[in-house]
Amino acid sequence: MESCFRLISSIFMNPPKDNRQHIDGLSSFQLDAEFHAMIVNVCPNRYLQQSYRSTQTQNERFRHMTGIKYDQRLAETFQEHLNIVRCCLEQNWSAAAEQMRLHIEASRKST
Numbered sequence: 282m283e284s285c286f287r288l289i290s291s292i293f294m295n296p297p298k299d300n301r302q303h304i305d306g307l308s309s310f311q312l313d314a315e316f317h318a319m320i321v322n323v324c325p326n327r328y329l330q331q332s333y334r335s336t337q338t339q340n341e342r343f344r345h346m347t348g349i350k351y352d353q354r355l356a357e358t359f360q361e362h363l364n365i366v367r368c369c370l371e372q373n374w375s376a377a378a379e380q381m382r383l384h385i386e387a388s389r390k391s392t
Contacts, residue, residue: 309355314341316362320381343392354391361387 314337321333361384368377 309358310341313358313362320365354387357387358384 317333317337317340321330324330361380364380365377365384368374368380
């Protein structure tokens with residue numbers, strides 16, 4: 282898991298300068314979805330995993346519907362993800378939870 286966090290961290294450390302939604306051929310939507318799935322999949326709570334999967338499609342729909350707004354928030358989103366990853370690598374779970382809460386709140390406001 283740590284190697285996954287390190288790989289994702291290296292991606293989020295270099296957000297696109299022009300807020301484009303593709304980075305080296307990868308969709309930022311795809312990176313975002315993979316990041317969220319990685320976090321959920323390491324969680325031992327099956328109820329949380331099922332809840333996430335049931336809302337995942339709706340979440341993706343919102344992301345695509347708000348694509349222009351997402352472009353504007355892309356660098357902020359990358360930084361929020363990086364903050365979460367750093368806390369996880371430090372195994373500072375309370376700080377990771379707080380960074381996750383801040384990310385969810387910023388995403389909610391954007392949507």
